[in-house]
Amino acid sequence: MKASLKRPDTRSAVFEAAATAFAEHGFDGVSVDDIAQIAQVNKAMIYYHFADKLALYRAVVGDMLDSVGAAVTEIAESSTSPTDKLDRFIDRFVRLAETRPWFPTLMLREISAGAPHLDLETFAKIRIVFGAFAQILAEGQTAGVFRSVQPMLAYTTVIGPLLFNVARERMAAVPGRRNLPMFVDIPHADLIAHVQLAARRMLEPR
Amino acid sequence: MKASLKRPDTRSAVFEAAATAFAEHGFDGVSVDDIAQIAQVNKAMIYYHFADKLALYRAVVGDMLDSVGAAVTEIAESSTSPTDKLDRFIDRFVRLAETRPWFPTLMLREISAGAPHLDLETFAKIRIVFGAFAQILAEGQTAGVFRSVQPMLAYTTVIGPLLFNVARERMAAVPGRRNLPMFVDIPHADLIAHVQLAARRMLEPR
DNA sequence: GTCTATACTTCGATAGAC
DNA sequence: GTCTATCGAAGTATAGAC
Numbered sequence: 001m002k003a004s005l006k007r008p009d010t011r012s013a014v015f016e017a018a019a020t021a022f023a024e025h026g027f028d029g030v031s032v033d034d035i036a037q038i039a040q041v042n043k044a045m046i047y048y049h050f051a052d053k054l055a056l057y058r059a060v061v062g063d064m065l066d067s068v069g070a071a072v073t074e075i076a077e078s079s080t081s082p083t084d085k086l087d088r089f090i091d092r093f094v095r096l097a098e099t100r101p102w103f104p105t106l107m108l109r110e111i112s113a114g115a116p117h118l119d120l121e122t123f124a125k126i127r128i129v130f131g132a133f134a135q136i137l138a139e140g141q142t143a144g145v146f147r148s149v150q151p152m153l154a155y156t157t158v159i160g161p162l163l164f165n166v167a168r169e170r171m172a173a174v175p176g177r178r179n180l181p182m183f184v185d186i187p188h189a190d191l192i193a194h195v196q197l198a199a200r201r202m203l204e205p206r
Numbered sequence: 207m208k209a210s211l212k213r214p215d216t217r218s219a220v221f222e223a224a225a226t227a228f229a230e231h232g233f234d235g236v237s238v239d240d241i242a243q244i245a246q247v248n249k250a251m252i253y254y255h256f257a258d259k260l261a262l263y264r265a266v267v268g269d270m271l272d273s274v275g276a277a278v279t280e281i282a283e284s285s286t287s288p289t290d291k292l293d294r295f296i297d298r299f300v301r302l303a304e305t306r307p308w309f310p311t312l313m314l315r316e317i318s319a320g321a322p323h324l325d326l327e328t329f330a331k332i333r334i335v336f337g338a339f340a341q342i343l344a345e346g347q348t349a350g351v352f353r354s355v356q357p358m359l360a361y362t363t364v365i366g367p368l369l370f371n372v373a374r375e376r377m378a379a380v381p382g383r384r385n386l387p388m389f390v391d392i393p394h395a396d397l398i399a400h401v402q403l404a405a406r407r408m409l410e411p412r
Numbered sequence: 413g414t415c416t417a418t419a420c421t422t423c424g425a426t427a428g429a430c
Numbered sequence: 431g432t433c434t435a436t437c438g439a440a441g442t443a444t445a446g447a448c
Contacts, residue, residue: 010414031442112314164366186358201408247432
């Protein structure tokens, strides 16, 4: 008995192929033909499951942001000290980036370009991530363990170094650059410890 | 008497048009036709002055890096305290970004993409910028006013937030996003003061 | 749901006249 | 140095058979 010609997982095959390809080469750098080839799917099927290239892209970004938002919200609402929550926020961010390497890469590319492919719906998801951070910050300020800072400046100080390091690792991945002193290998444990320390000192009340 | 048909400034017109356009839309997002139109120059003239699109791009990036490298090297070699040099490094970086808005934007885009358009010659210029920072750091460590840190981690902590904020400002520039809480206006003076404070605290020996 | 074929557009680059 | 015209490749999207 022959198996059904239907492939119920066509959509997810397209989805995963798009996620990795977009992260690697950006929105403009990936053609729909590329995605079809990676997913082992006919190109017309992509247009059957998604309205167009942009809708597919937004689906990928939105899905990632939902995961990250849920993860950091859980940390913000857990029952430890604000300082510990901050440490865990940083740690979780780096660990998520290890599990889904395309997530920080894709987001970094997008925001560096001025986020031309994101709509307000996507920004609402981003806001949840920032909101979790701001919640931790406010809790610490109320408790008197954090000083008063503009939340976005504090967020910038934490996320900026993490994203910059993602970019550094990506640049180092190109053959022939490994020996450049800029691209020394920095273990993620060191990165996490350093950002945690810098964040804690930044927020110390004096 | 008719003026000469020659336009000795054709090359620089192309150069400036390319700089702003590449920063705004990235390498792939700008066509040679676009540059020709902005510069009010015939497209074939671009290929007369530059080998190809990539060579033009690298010329733009290289020129910017030369300027920044010279500026920060001057600071590193000046005769003030390491702490003051660090403050001035941060201040100068933001001020240069104001004078030539396309510089940080373009660099951020490029490194976010994994720097696929940069060659080793360009990395040598980048290294000069990082080298100036590392020199300030080492001087402070020798003097005992800075703690021991991996230079690239320290650099990341300073540059990361600055570049992240550039991206934030660019995203906020799109109509309809201004009212989003993520995109509150942060005066550059506040940004500078905040990063200076965070950097100083990060490097405090304890 | 799946595939082939193709219409339509944009882009990088060059040939060759002046 | 300057310009016109154009080639050839690549990309998005759709029409329409099965």
